[in-house]
Amino acid sequence: MLITLLRVRLRPYARTVALLLLLQLVQILAALALPTLGAALIDDGVVKGEADSVRRTGAVMLVVALVQVCCSLAAALLASRTAMALGRDVRSAVFRRVLDFAAHDVGRFGTPSLLTRTVNDVQQVQMLVVSAFGVVVPAPLMCVGSLVLALRQDVPLSLCLVALVVVLAAVFGVLLSRMSPWYALMQARLDGLGRVLREQITGVRVVRAFVQDTRERERFGELNSELNGISLRVGRQIATMFPVVLLVLNVFGVAVVWFGAGRIGSGAMQVGALSAFLGYLSLILMSVVMVTFVFLSVPRARVSAGRIQEVLGTAPSIPPPVSGARPDTGTGLELSAAEFRYPGAQEPVLRDIDLTVRPGEQVAILGSTGSGKTTLLNLVLRQFDVTAGAVRLGGTDVREWDTEVLFRTVGFVPQRSQLFSGTIASNLRFGNPAATDEELWRALETVQARDFVERLPDGLGASVAQGGTNLSGGQRQRLAIARTLLRRPRIYLFDDCFSALDYATDAALRAALAPELADATVVTVAQRVAAVRHADRIVVLDEGRIVGHGTHDALLRDCPAYQEIARSQLSPPTRPVQPAGPSPVHRFSAEEAADALAEQP
Numbered sequence: 001m002l003i004t005l006l007r008v009r010l011r012p013y014a015r016t017v018a019l020l021l022l023l024q025l026v027q028i029l030a031a032l033a034l035p036t037l038g039a040a041l042i043d044d045g046v047v048k049g050e051a052d053s054v055r056r057t058g059a060v061m062l063v064v065a066l067v068q069v070c071c072s073l074a075a076a077l078l079a080s081r082t083a084m085a086l087g088r089d090v091r092s093a094v095f096r097r098v099l100d101f102a103a104h105d106v107g108r109f110g111t112p113s114l115l116t117r118t119v120n121d122v123q124q125v126q127m128l129v130v131s132a133f134g135v136v137v138p139a140p141l142m143c144v145g146s147l148v149l150a151l152r153q154d155v156p157l158s159l160c161l162v163a164l165v166v167v168l169a170a171v172f173g174v175l176l177s178r179m180s181p182w183y184a185l186m187q188a189r190l191d192g193l194g195r196v197l198r199e200q201i202t203g204v205r206v207v208r209a210f211v212q213d214t215r216e217r218e219r220f221g222e223l224n225s226e227l228n229g230i231s232l233r234v235g236r237q238i239a240t241m242f243p244v245v246l247l248v249l250n251v252f253g254v255a256v257v258w259f260g261a262g263r264i265g266s267g268a269m270q271v272g273a274l275s276a277f278l279g280y281l282s283l284i285l286m287s288v289v290m291v292t293f294v295f296l297s298v299p300r301a302r303v304s305a306g307r308i309q310e311v312l313g314t315a316p317s318i319p320p321p322v323s324g325a326r327p328d329t330g331t332g333l334e335l336s337a338a339e340f341r342y343p344g345a346q347e348p349v350l351r352d353i354d355l356t357v358r359p360g361e362q363v364a365i366l367g368s369t370g371s372g373k374t375t376l377l378n379l380v381l382r383q384f385d386v387t388a389g390a391v392r393l394g395g396t397d398v399r400e401w402d403t404e405v406l407f408r409t410v411g412f413v414p415q416r417s418q419l420f421s422g423t424i425a426s427n428l429r430f431g432n433p434a435a436t437d438e439e440l441w442r443a444l445e446t447v448q449a450r451d452f453v454e455r456l457p458d459g460l461g462a463s464v465a466q467g468g469t470n471l472s473g474g475q476r477q478r479l480a481i482a483r484t485l486l487r488r489p490r491i492y493l494f495d496d497c498f499s500a501l502d503y504a505t506d507a508a509l510r511a512a513l514a515p516e517l518a519d520a521t522v523v524t525v526a527q528r529v530a531a532v533r534h535a536d537r538i539v540v541l542d543e544g545r546i547v548g549h550g551t552h553d554a555l556l557r558d559c560p561a562y563q564e565i566a567r568s569q570l571s572p573p574t575r576p577v578q579p580a581g582p583s584p585v586h587r588f589s590a591e592e593a594a595d596a597l598a599e600q601p
């Protein structure tokens with residue numbers, strides 16, 4: 001996964017990487033040349049007392065050292081720039097993919113996990129790339145080069161170095177394979193902690209209201225301790241790694257000096273050769289220490305790369321349109337024999353839905369909670385695709401519509417109004433970035449929000465907190481409606497988005513909205529009969545099926561489900577308290593319900 005990710009994402013930087021490798025190669029060659037030059041300086045200059053040779057070799061060594069430093073600095077600079085660019089690219093790729101996800105895909109990963117993957121996991125890979133370019137590429141070359149040059153100095157002694165490399169490889173292999181699973185667990189726990197934290201922060205008021213602080217603190221504490229435990233385990237393994245590596249290196253260092261001294265004593269080796277040998281040993285030592293540092297981050301980066309690839313490799317469950325149709329005539333909505341079953345669910349939540357809404361018509365969908373109203377609207381916007389039947393707009397199946405054109409044609413106001421941090425104006429201009437202040441005020445007037453915005457100290461420039469939490473539910477709903485109005489879509493889908501308004505505001509808003517929506521195709525979802533009774537037609541949904549379809553009056557007369565809903569929404573007339581016996585339940589007749597509703601705005 002890690003290799004695949006790096007191969008694909010580093011392709012655009014192939015030239016930079018090639019230059020970087022060249023610079024590393026030059027600096028390694030320079031580093032490898034230094035001990036040999038040092039040996040020549042000792043054996044040919046110092047031992048023989050040749051001052052000229054010492055000066056000449058010394059000057060060459062100085063130039064070589066300078067070249068090494070320059071190449072090393074340039075390589076470090078290129079490495080960090082490439083790694084940063086790679087991080088930026090991967091983050092954008094993950095973000096773009098998440099934007100293409102349908103609701104089901106986001107739910108599969110979970111929002112906190114997607115956040116961790118986009119930020120933390122990408123950072124792990126990025127950090128590895130910086131160190132890999134600086135260390136992992138040059139270190140093996142340095143090791144092999146040191147071995148080859150050491151062999152040239154003295155073959156029997158070089159066997160010590162070969163043994164050292166083999167032992168170190170074995171130590172690394174064992175330690176790293178033991179660490180990898182713990183890193184995977186660590187990232188998963190980080191996801192879990194993010195999920196709980198997010199839930200607790202967003203739901204802090206509910207937690208307090210239900211006096212659940214202690215329970216929630218315990219829940220967080222458990223996860224936190226678990227993460228702490230795993231981190232400690234990983235930390236312990238890292239802590240054992242360094243002493244083990246240093247022990248191995250020092251044992252071999254002593255062995256080289258021991259055997260080298262013996263060989264010099266027997267005349268089989270010169271003093272300069274041993275000094276070069278020790279130089280190569282320290283180069284190997286340095287490479288090993290650096291690689292140890294890098295290898296510590298490999299298991300974690302590998303896990304992170306896997307998690308990133310999982311997101312990038314997930315095709316949005318709503319496939320892109322086959323033909324990318326951009327119909328520009330007629331925007332009537334038609335659902336024919338539409339059925340929808342949530343992935344993994346046993347039963348469909350919508351079945352046999354036949355519904356036509358013509359341009360200029362306002363149709364309301366009424367049903368008890370969980371009857372499938374929101375799901376039906378989601379089918380129009382392709383948050384999900386029907387599992388049978390079809391949803392058509394302007395006579396063309398929504399699955400064939402170009403996604404962007406579809407989103408521009410359909411204006412959706414969700415049940416929970418989602419505002420973004422910024423100002424009132426910036427939120428409204430989400431709908432139409434080119435809208436003038438005058439247009440913003442007009443939209444606010446239509447949704448009955450002008451007064452409250454005018455009263456805010458900065459008016460349109462008043463700040464909106466993340467999610468619009470500094471506004472009331474009703475204010476948020478009205479701003480969300482205004483935002484959609486500014487887009488001037490040809491189809492409006494209102495998902496119970498008037499529910500937080502009082503009757504007077506609701507009535508005024510609907511009256512002001514009517515001329516704005518005169519030519520549009522409008523579908524309004526609601527639970528309250530009072531909110532839908534003025535619609536041209538009302539569709540009654542019950543357990544995912546249409547059980548009534550007609551005007552308010554016709555449904556009150558003929559549809560038992562509608563009558564039942566109407567009855568249930570009226571409070572019984574106040575009666576004197578009965579002293580004893582079973583409390584009498586007042587049953588409204590359809591006529592009574594009609595009369596009572598007529599009194600409401």
Ligand SMILES: Nc1ncnc2c1ncn2[C@@H]1O[C@H](COP(=O)(O)OP(=O)(O)OP(=O)(O)O)[C@@H](O)[C@H]1O
Pocket residue numbers: 107342345349367368369370371372373374375376415527
């Ligand atoms: N993402 C989902 N995965 C699985 N089942 C779901 C999902 N979303 C909704 N459901 C189920 O589908 C059914 C219909 O839900 P839906 O939200 O469409 O109802 P609704 O009529 O809009 O309800 P309400 O008026 O309370 O918003 C419910 O039984 C619900 O549990």
